[in-house]
Amino acid sequence: MKSSHHDHNIPSTPGKFKPEKSNLYHRFRLHYSHPTKPTFWGFVFLCLIFIIFLNSSPSDQPLKTQSWGGSEWEKRVKSSSKIRSKSGFSVLVTGAAGFVGTHVSAALHHRGDGVLGLDNFNDYYDITLKRARQDLLQKSGIYILEGDINDAVLVKKLFEVVHFTHVMHLAAQAGVRYAMKNPKSYVHSNIDGFVNLLEICKSAEPQPAIVWASSSSVYGLNTKVPFSETDRTDQPASLYAATKKSGEEIAHAYNHIYGLSLTGLRFFTVYGPWGRPDMAYFLFTKNILKGKAIRVYESGDHGTVSRDFTYIDDIVKGCLGALDTAEKSTGSSGKKKGDAQFRVFNLGNTSPVSVSDLVSILEKLLKVKAKRRVMKLPRNGDVQFTHANISLAQRAFGYKPTTDLQTGLKKFVRWYEGYYGLRKKSHH
Numbered sequence: 001m002k003s004s005h006h007d008h009n010i011p012s013t014p015g016k017f018k019p020e021k022s023n024l025y026h027r028f029r030l031h032y033s034h035p036t037k038p039t040f041w042g043f044v045f046l047c048l049i050f051i052i053f054l055n056s057s058p059s060d061q062p063l064k065t066q067s068w069g070g071s072e073w074e075k076r077v078k079s080s081s082k083i084r085s086k087s088g089f090s091v092l093v094t095g096a097a098g099f100v101g102t103h104v105s106a107a108l109h110h111r112g113d114g115v116l117g118l119d120n121f122n123d124y125y126d127i128t129l130k131r132a133r134q135d136l137l138q139k140s141g142i143y144i145l146e147g148d149i150n151d152a153v154l155v156k157k158l159f160e161v162v163h164f165t166h167v168m169h170l171a172a173q174a175g176v177r178y179a180m181k182n183p184k185s186y187v188h189s190n191i192d193g194f195v196n197l198l199e200i201c202k203s204a205e206p207q208p209a210i211v212w213a214s215s216s217s218v219y220g221l222n223t224k225v226p227f228s229e230t231d232r233t234d235q236p237a238s239l240y241a242a243t244k245k246s247g248e249e250i251a252h253a254y255n256h257i258y259g260l261s262l263t264g265l266r267f268f269t270v271y272g273p274w275g276r277p278d279m280a281y282f283l284f285t286k287n288i289l290k291g292k293a294i295r296v297y298e299s300g301d302h303g304t305v306s307r308d309f310t311y312i313d314d315i316v317k318g319c320l321g322a323l324d325t326a327e328k329s330t331g332s333s334g335k336k337k338g339d340a341q342f343r344v345f346n347l348g349n350t351s352p353v354s355v356s357d358l359v360s361i362l363e364k365l366l367k368v369k370a371k372r373r374v375m376k377l378p379r380n381g382d383v384q385f386t387h388a389n390i391s392l393a394q395r396a397f398g399y400k401p402t403t404d405l406q407t408g409l410k411k412f413v414r415w416y417e418g419y420y421g422l423r424k425k426s427h428h
């Protein structure tokens, strides 16, 4: 599972029994060659198979919920969610140990909003990075609860303990290309999980306003540039995109039936410090520094593949702007009392850069020449280009990205070197 041919750096699927199994198998083989006790070892083998069977869950992502509950736990939940400023919010941030979730949580807390994080800490990518982000937030008093958005009992309990004014829903199975490897994880988090959350929000008293992460990938094969929110989004090129588009339709239905205030944000390839190791800029940095080859995609006839790379701080401003302009939900007792706000916004940078230029910028910053393997874009769900029109978000909450790719990557590289201990110590 680990080293597939495409994305050798993408970690294995959640549900990590394989390596252990082969370990045990080898250990067993060593002992099995012992001539004296074949039946004993046969028995041990059967036991092991049985244990493996018991431990393997039929679902792709088993619910991993720590023990929770009790008065101490409630105190912690309440204290983290407590509003510390005049007219501040109390926000449940799902996916709070994720890349965007961490930055948004920190920004909300910083301005005096109460923040409770929820994250299932799945192993789609390096968990130690998620734990490090958790530690970072914990230092400023933000509690990230370990639990899954599919866990209805837990999420319901949270709404009983705290009257959240807002939900910032960022928990998702991200990544475009990984959807071919683990399709069900996308349905599990992006559809099942979202519906579970909305079901609970619709019955919560009071209903919170919800802002959530959609994706630029919903534009799929759309060729009209720049992408506007009114452009067609019915031609997804990946299952990931299809689940995010489904999320937008599901959001509409919950807004229509239950009066939930819903805002979907179409993020355009967000990058920056504390980013996701499965994304190209991160993966490239790692491999360039290791002297390993990187795959640089191009389209047919040596055309460029480009992205409207958007720096994390700009995205955070967009998220806060969306929260600040979100109107209240209108329903109560699970029933709609009037029309509620329904919005979708692009949050991009408005200046696409080719993957090849991305690599050149990294080469300069890292002072290492990349070993480029230029290849035609495989049919893996990637689209050829993205380019956001952001005028809608600009009008609604003054969204205006200010960081170009060069500047943003510089900050990323500085973080990367610090985090992985690569920075040269200066001798006065």
Ligand SMILES: O=C(O)[C@H]1O[C@H](OP(=O)(O)OP(=O)(O)OC[C@H]2O[C@@H](n3ccc(=O)[nH]c3=O)[C@H](O)[C@@H]2O)[C@H](O)[C@@H](O)[C@@H]1O
Pocket (backbone or CB within 6 Å): 174, 175, 176, 214, 215, 216, 217, 266, 267, 268, 269, 270, 278, 279, 280, 281, 294, 295, 296, 297, 305, 306, 307, 355, 382
């Ligand atoms: O905009 C979005 O909504 C999406 O942005 C990113 O998806 P993507 O644009 O594919 O980001 P990267 O994985 O960083 O890829 C960036 C570019 O590098 C290219 N690439 C990727 C990997 C690789 O080995 N080589 C390569 O040339 C891709 O084709 C793509 O054009 C995120 O990973 C998604 O979770 C998010 O939803």
